[in-house]
Amino acid sequence: MSEQPDATPPALRVVRGTPSPEELVAVVAVLAARGGAPEPARAPRPQWSDPSRTLRGGVAPSRVGWRARHLP
DSSP, X not given: OOOOOOSSOOSOOOOXXXXXXXXXXXXXXXXXXXXXXXXXXXXXXXXXXXXXXXXXXXXXXXXXHHHHHHOO
C-alpha cells in the first residue's frame, strides 16, 4: 500500500542551517508559550444595552437648538 502525502504544509520550516533537535524544541516551546490562535472577535454590543446611550448629547447651536435636540 502506498501512503498519501500530507496535504497540509508544515507549520515551521528551516530555511537556512541545520539546527539541532534541542534548538528546534526551544523554538517550538517559545512559540507555543507566546500563544496559539488569536481570540475570536467579540460580537458588537447591542445599542440598547450601551451605557453611553444614557448620556446627554450636545445642543445644536441655534435659536431652537434645545427643542431640536429633544423632539423627533
